[in-house]
Each structure stands twice: as structure tokens, then as C-alpha cells.
Amino acid sequence: MSVEVYYDDDADLGLIQGRKVAVIGYGSQGHAHALSLRDSGVDVVIGLPAGSKSRPKAEEQGLRVLTPAEAAAEADVIMILAPDTAQRTIYAESIAPNLAPGKALFFGHGFNIRYGLITPPADVDVAMVAPKGPGHLVRRQYVDGKGVPCLVAVEQDASGNAFPLALAYAKGIGGTRAGAIKTTFTEETETDLFGEQAVLCGGAAALVQTGFEVLTEAGYAPEVAYFECLHELKLIVDLMYEGGIARMRYSISDTAEYGDLSRGPRVVDSRVKEEMRKILGEIQSGEFAREWVAEDEAGRPNFAKWRAEGAAHPIEETGQKLRSMMSWVDRPLTETA
Numbered sequence: 260m261s262v263e264v265y266y267d268d269d270a271d272l273g274l275i276q277g278r279k280v281a282v283i284g285y286g287s288q289g290h291a292h293a294l295s296l297r298d299s300g301v302d303v304v305i306g307l308p309a310g311s312k313s314r315p316k317a318e319e320q321g322l323r324v325l326t327p328a329e330a331a332a333e334a335d336v337i338m339i340l341a342p343d344t345a346q347r348t349i350y351a352e353s354i355a356p357n358l359a360p361g362k363a364l365f366f367g368h369g370f371n372i373r374y375g376l377i378t379p380p381a382d383v384d385v386a387m388v389a390p391k392g393p394g395h396l397v398r399r400q401y402v403d404g405k406g407v408p409c410l411v412a413v414e415q416d417a418s419g420n421a422f423p424l425a426l427a428y429a430k431g432i433g434g435t436r437a438g439a440i441k442t443t444f445t446e447e448t449e450t451d452l453f454g455e456q457a458v459l460c461g462g463a464a465a466l467v468q469t470g471f472e473v474l475t476e477a478g479y480a481p482e483v484a485y486f487e488c489l490h491e492l493k494l495i496v497d498l499m500y501e502g503g504i505a506r507m508r509y510s511i512s513d514t515a516e517y518g519d520l521s522r523g524p525r526v527v528d529s530r531v532k533e534e535m536r537k538i539l540g541e542i543q544s545g546e547f548a549r550e551w552v553a554e555d556e557a558g559r560p561n562f563a564k565w566r567a568e569g570a571a572h573p574i575e576e577t578g579q580k581l582r583s584m585m586s587w588v589d590r591p592l593t594e595t596a
């Protein structure tokens with residue numbers, strides 16, 4: 260199955276410059292989209308509740324901030340970049356009453372549409388521009404003249420122009436500099452959830468923590484274990500990012516490569532692959548979405564407990580100490596690079 264990839268020359272920025280865009284939420288993705296759209300010549304307004312702690316930040320950065328309902332009423336394109344679990348209520352209370360034929364409702368992730376938590380009316384465009392990277396790097400790369408690849412999808416094309424409009428939006432945040440792939444809400448949602456659970460966040464964090472535990476429990480210094488299992492991972496992944504697994508293997512020693520080839524498949528073995536398939540099944544069936552929505556509605560008890568346990572893992576204390584000695588690593592996660 261071949262995919263369609265779009266670059267800057269395929270997108271007409273004028274389409275989004277001619278519209279007013281409301282960005283609802285000003286967190287990781289919200290600030291990145293809003294600031295980069297503004298720098299791309301787009302008229303942007305931010306939608307945040309009166310007591311939101313993001314308000315001063317957005318205002319300090321020169322953006323006009325209204326309530327979500329006011330912003331949705333003013334805008335032609337409404338991009339929801341609030342937490343996935345909050346979107347259903349924001350939509351019902353603040354956005355739906357302010358939709359009108361010809362407007363467009365945009366998402367940065369397909370969760371609420373894929374799992375039927377939001378059902379927009381038939382006379383608005385429904386599209387998605389989903390960067391394949393954390394918001395702070397979406398902004399940092401835009402500022403550096405680069406871009407984070409995006410997935411672009413149209414769920415509902417009331418205007419007949421939803422895809423070019425979404426592509427224009429992707430250009431406005433730097434996505435088409437790297438490439439925007441045309442997909443569906445279902446494909447984006449399911450692959451995104453799988454990636455973050457099994458590989459990028461869940462899988463990688465568990466691999467790092469477990470490697471650190473094995474070394475320190477065997478009596479090796481936590482500092483050595485940290486450098487080996489966490490710090491160096493970035494350097495190894497940088498090589499994969501630049502030239503694939505092959506480039507990483509080109510750069511490492513033959514000894515490391517033999518260990519990689521002979522031992523790697525013992526760590527991530529058929530049992531791990533089977534568990535990954537189970538995780539994908541829970542995503543496809545909606546089981547994960549139901550569990551997460553219920554967890555959120557219950558006040559996130561497990562989430563809070565697991566987050567605290569993660570923060571208390573000994574690797575965090577060791578890392579903090581070591582990173583404070585490396586000024587180029589230990590920098591605040593600034594919004595503007």
C-alpha cells in the first residue's frame with residue numbers, strides 16, 4: 260500500500276492565512292501550533308478557561324486569549340489541543356454551540372473521533388493535523404527552519420476543501436517541510452496509541468528502567484548504569500534517526516554489533532511481540548480507550564500512583580545529579596527553543 264506524502268510546494272499557506280484559527284488549549288501542542296501559525300502569518304486566537312494556568316503564558320507570548328466558547332465563535336477553523344479526556348466536554352459545552360456551516364473542526368490526534376466521543380454535525384469540515392513528535396520539539400524545529408512530520412486526515416469534507424485546508428495548516432506549523440502523510444483518523448489513532456504504549460514511551464521507559472535495575476542490583480554504580488542505559492540511548496537513537504538501524508550498526512564496534520544481533524532478540528522475544536499484539540488488540544477494540552476514559556472519570560487514581568512511582572525510581576535521582584553537570588543537556592524545556 261503506497262502512501263501520499265506532501266511537502267511545502269504541495270500546500271497553499273494562503274488557505275489558512277485567509278481564515279481565523281482558534282487553538283483550544285496552550286500546552287505542549289497548543290503553544291507550538293499557535294506560535295508557529297502566527298509566525299506563518301495566520302490570525303490566531305487562543306481558547307482557555309478563565310482560571311487556566313496556561314493563560315498568562317499565552318498572553319506573555321503576545322497571543323489574544325478568550326474563553327474556548329468565545330474563541331470558537333470567532334474562528335473559522337477550531338483546532339482542539341486540550342487533553343484528549345477533556346475534549347468531549349469542551350466540545351459539548353463550548354464548541355458545538357458555536358459551530359456553523361463552513362467552519363472547520365481540527366484535531367491533533369484522532370482519539371475522540373475514532374472512539375465516538377465527539378460527533379460533529381455534517382455541515383462542518385472535520386480534519387486532523389497530527390505531528391509525529393512532542394509539541395516542544397514541533398516548535399523548536401519550526402524556529403530552527405526544520406519541521407516535524409505530520410499525519411493529515413479528513414473525516415468529513417463538507418466544504419470539498421478540507422484536505423487542502425489541513426495541508427495548509429500543516430505547512431503553517433512546519434510539518435510539510437519534513438513531509439505530511441495522508442491517512443485516516445483510525446490509522447493515526449491506532450498507530451499513535453500503539454507507538455506510545457509499546458515502543459516510544461512505555462516500551463522504551465520500561466527497557467531503560469529494567470536495564471538500570473539489573474546493573475545496579477548486580478552492584479554496579481548507578482552513575483555508570485545511568486550513562487549506559489539512558490544517556491547513551493539518545494546518542495544511539497540519534498544515529499538510527501539519521502540513517503536507520505544500519506547506520507547505528509555501522510558506527511558501533513563489531514563487539515557491540517555481535518551482542519546486538521545475538522542478544523537483542525532474546526530481550527525482545529516472541530513473548531514480547533505477542534504482548535505487543537495484545538496491546539494493539541486492546542487499542543483496536545476500544546478496550547484501552549474505555550479504560551482510560553473510566554480512569555479519568557474516577558479521578559485518575561492509578562495514573563497518579565504509577566506517575567509517582569516512576570518519579571521515585573532511583574534512575575531519576577541519579578540522572579538529575581549527572582545532568583546538572585552537563586549544561587548542554589540540563590536545559591529548561593523552553594517553548595521557543
Ligand SMILES: NC(=O)C1=CN([C@@H]2O[C@H](COP(=O)(O)OP(=O)(O)OC[C@H]3O[C@@H](n4cnc5c(N)ncnc54)[C@H](OP(=O)(O)O)[C@@H]3O)[C@@H](O)[C@H]2O)C=CC1
Nearest residue numbers: 284285286287288311312313340341342367368392393394
Ligand atoms: N503532547 C504532544 O506532544 C502530542 C499531543 N498530541 C495531541 O494533542 C492534544 C493536546 O495534547 P497536549 O498538547 O499533550 O496537552 P497538554 O496537556 O500539554 O495541554 C493541554 C492544554 O489544554 C488546556 N486545557 C485543559 N482543560 C481545558 C479546557 N477545559 N478548555 C480549554 N483548554 C483546556 C490546558 O490548560 P491548563 O494549563 O490550564 O491545564 C493546557 O493548556 C491531544 O489530543 C494529544 O493527543 C498529538 C501529538 C503529540
Ligand SMILES: CC[C@](O)(C(C)=O)C(=O)O
Nearest residue numbers: 391392393394451455459
Ligand atoms: C509519543 C507520544 C505522543 O503520541 C507524541 C508526542 O507523539 C503523545 O501523545 O504525546
Ligand SMILES: [Mg+2]
Nearest residue numbers: 390391392451
Ligand atoms: Mg504521537
Ligand SMILES: [Mg+2]
Nearest residue numbers: 368451452455
Ligand atoms: Mg499520542
